[in-house]
Amino acid sequence: MNLSDFLLTLIPFTPAELQDISSHFKKENIPKNTLLIEHRQISKKLYFIEKGMGRSYYLKEDGKEVTQWFFGVGKFMSSVDSFFQQSPSLYFLETLEDSIVYSISNERMDLLFSKYHKMEQLGRLVSIEMLTKVVNKLNAIQFQTARERYDYMLAEFPDISYRVPLGHIASYLGMTQETLSRIRRG
Amino acid sequence: MNLSDFLLTLIPFTPAELQDISSHFKKENIPKNTLLIEHRQISKKLYFIEKGMGRSYYLKEDGKEVTQWFFGVGKFMSSVDSFFQQSPSLYFLETLEDSIVYSISNERMDLLFSKYHKMEQLGRLVSIEMLTKVVNKLNAIQFQTARERYDYMLAEFPDISYRVPLGHIASYLGMTQETLSRIRRG
DNA sequence: GGTTTCTTTTGACCTATATCAAAAACGGTT
DNA sequence: AACCGTTTTTGATATAGGTCAAAAGAAACC
Numbered sequence: 229m230n231l232s233d234f235l236l237t238l239i240p241f242t243p244a245e246l247q248d249i250s251s252h253f254k255k256e257n258i259p260k261n262t263l264l265i266e267h268r269q270i271s272k273k274l275y276f277i278e279k280g281m282g283r284s285y286y287l288k289e290d291g292k293e294v295t296q297w298f299f300g301v302g303k304f305m306s307s308v309d310s311f312f313q314q315s316p317s318l319y320f321l322e323t324l325e326d327s328i329v330y331s332i333s334n335e336r337m338d339l340l341f342s343k344y345h346k347m348e349q350l351g352r353l354v355s356i357e358m359l360t361k362v363v364n365k366l367n368a369i370q371f372q373t374a375r376e377r378y379d380y381m382l383a384e385f386p387d388i389s390y391r392v393p394l395g396h397i398a399s400y401l402g403m404t405q406e407t408l409s410r411i412r413r414g
Numbered sequence: 415m416n417l418s419d420f421l422l423t424l425i426p427f428t429p430a431e432l433q434d435i436s437s438h439f440k441k442e443n444i445p446k447n448t449l450l451i452e453h454r455q456i457s458k459k460l461y462f463i464e465k466g467m468g469r470s471y472y473l474k475e476d477g478k479e480v481t482q483w484f485f486g487v488g489k490f491m492s493s494v495d496s497f498f499q500q501s502p503s504l505y506f507l508e509t510l511e512d513s514i515v516y517s518i519s520n521e522r523m524d525l526l527f528s529k530y531h532k533m534e535q536l537g538r539l540v541s542i543e544m545l546t547k548v549v550n551k552l553n554a555i556q557f558q559t560a561r562e563r564y565d566y567m568l569a570e571f572p573d574i575s576y577r578v579p580l581g582h583i584a585s586y587l588g589m590t591q592e593t594l595s596r597i598r599r600g
Numbered sequence: 601g602g603t604t605t606c607t608t609t610t611g612a613c614c615t616a617t618a619t620c621a622a623a624a625a626c627g628g629t630t
Numbered sequence: 631a632a633c634c635g636t637t638t639t640t641g642a643t644a645t646a647g648g649t650c651a652a653a654a655g656a657a658a659c660c
Contacts, residue, residue, distance in 0.1 A: 286553075294557060296549075309546040318553075341538075345531040348538055352527075355541035359548060360495040363482075366552045370588040371480060374617070394638060402556040407617060409639055560647070580608060593647055595609055602660095609654070618646090624639070630632095 229302040231276050231330045238353055239346050249340060249347065253330035258323050264305075265321040271310035273331045277301055280327025281388060283396060284319040295400035298324075298388050304354060305329070324392050369402050377401045378411050415488040417462050417516045424539055425532050435526060435533065439516035444509050450491075451507040457496035459517045463487055466513025467574060469582060470505040481586035484510075484574050490540060491515070510578050555588050561597050563587045 231253060232246050241249065253276065258264070265271050267286065275282075282305050284296045296319055299305035310317035311334060332340075340347045361384070368380040381401055382389055389397060398408040417439060418432050427435065439462065444450070451457050453472065461468070468491050470482045482505055485491035496503035497520060518526075526533045547570070554566040567587055568575055575583060584594040 288557065296553070308542065308549070312542050313546075341535065345534060348531060348534040349527065352534060352538040352541055355538055355545055356494065356498050359541055359545045360499075362545060362548050362552060363494070366548060366555065367482070369552065370555050371474065393636090404618060405638075406619085406640085410617095413639080579606090590648060591608075592610085592649085596647095599609080603658105604660095605656100605658075607654100607656070610652085612650090614647105614649075616646100616648090617644105619644070620642090622640085624637105626637070627635090629634090 230278050234276065234302055235350065239350050241346060245344065245346070249344070250330075252336045252340060253332045256329050256331055258327045258329060260323055260326050262323045263320060264323065265307050265310065265317050265319070267318065267320055268316045269310075270314055271307045271317055271321075271334075273306070273333055274311050274337060275299075275305040275329040275331050277303055277305055278328040278330065280323060280325040280329070281391065282321060282323045282327065283392070283400075284321045285396075285399070286319045293395075293399060295396045298385055298392070298396075298400065300385065300388055308358070324396075374401070374403045374407055375411050377403070378408065416464050420462065420488055421536065425536050427532060431530065431532070435530070436516075438522045438526060439518045442515050442517055444513045444515055446509055446512050448509045449506060450509065451493050451496065451503050451505070453504065453506055454502045455496075456500055457493045457503050457507075457520075459492075459519055460497050460523060461485075461491040461515040461517050463489055463491055464514040464516065466509060466511040466515070467577070468507060468509045468513065469578070469586075470507050471582075471585070472505045479581075479585060481582045484571055484578070484582075484586065486571065486574055494544070510582075560587070560589045560593055563589070564594065564597050 232250055235241055235246060235249065255278075258280070264273070264275065264282070277299055279301060281301070282299045284299075284305075284307060285293045286296060287293060305321065307317040307319045307321055309315055310319075314334060341351060342348075364384070365380070368377050372380065378401060381397065394408055394412075395405040398405040401408065418436055421427055421432060421435065441464075444466070450459070450461065450468070463485055465487060467487070468485045470485075470491075470493060471479045472482060473479060491507065493503040493505045493507055495501055496505075500520060527537060528534075550570070551566075554563050558566065564587060567583065580594055580598075581591045584591040587594065
């Protein structure tokens with residue numbers, strides 16, 4: 229899904245607005261397994277995924293990676309707090325497949341927010357959508373058994389779940405990869 | 415903290431704007447343990463808490479209440495998805511103390527959003543703040559031991575943690591009240 | 601102030617999931 | 631197609647935290 233089409237699904241931008249907004253994004257091809265943000269860096273860019281996918285994760289003290297979120301086609305990908313509050317990121321962000329993204333800097337994003345009331349509205353809508361998704365995951369993690377969490381995953385990211393290594397999914401769901409493997413078996 | 419003061423901490427509204435915006439909110443006194451939203455209802459109002467506190471929770475199939483979030487002074491309280499997307503609420507919302515709140519309907523909120531670009535911006539900032547808080551909780555729940563989660567709670571809601579029943583806190587942290595009791599002991 | 605009801609603590613036992621270790625399967629490369 | 635590194639599966643064992651039950655402590659109410 230390309231950026232303009234996505235924007236139109238949420239807000240009725242005029243062709244001129246759409247043109248201007250799009251011009252602030254830069255289309256980029258990013259190979260698989262590219263690090264976009266590292267821990268402690270301040271996130272400079274927000275990415276809209278036209279094709280491919282990514283994930284955010286962090287490193288525990290023992291060195292284990294823990295997937296925090298998956299980002300699929302038609303979503304914005306970033307280390308949210310770092311990008312919007314220009315604070316050091318707790319997370320790493322990486323692509324998991326060769327991807328086509330539209331990137332935009334924090335400065336340009338703020339510019340668009342102040343230039344277009346509609347853009348601000350889009351920001352609010354996207355934030356709330358993300359918020360409700362995170363809340364859903366929280367509920368899954370907090371109250372469900374490992375098997376139920378896996379079912380939640382299949383519902384939330386049906387396409388992603390078989391495209392990425394088992395270990396990424398297991399840590400995303402707050403379980404070990406051995407446990408996930410046993411669950412999958414049946 | 416009253417509403418106008420709070421609004422000014424985020425956005426430099428003019429006195430006239432502040433006056434107009436405030437006029438759409440209604441100040442209400444709500445007694446302790448009042449249900450503001452029930453499961454399956456569509457949330458009609460958003461509340462800003464001037465004094466007191468509340469929580470959202472839901473009922474598991476076995477009838478147990480699970481606290482989903484605590485709302486303290488100077489925060490907006492609602493069943494987010496239900497209010498903003500006018501969908502049936504998954505949660506119950508209740509006051510835990512006698513409270514003074516400013517309430518506003520979904521229609522009036524939308525009106526303010528479209529009338530004031532600044533208000534839309536406020537909505538975005540508040541959403542993102544909430545999003546980062548929920549993400550923090552998610553991390554606590556997903557990767558930390560029961561004891562560490564309790565420490566997270568003390569940091570996030572220092573004042574709240576000794577004002578509400580143990581059971582509310584335990585379920586908020588994804589553990590049983592027996593476990594929390596044992597942790598507190600030492 | 602004594603009774604009822606709700607909340608917290610304590611104890612004994614159990615289970616889902618973690619950990620550790622090794623084998624098997626898979627994927628990319630020459 | 632044989633090799634090497636990565637990912638997944640399997641098995642044995644350990645443990646954090648859950649469950650159930652009952653006692654102790656607080657709070658609410660007449």
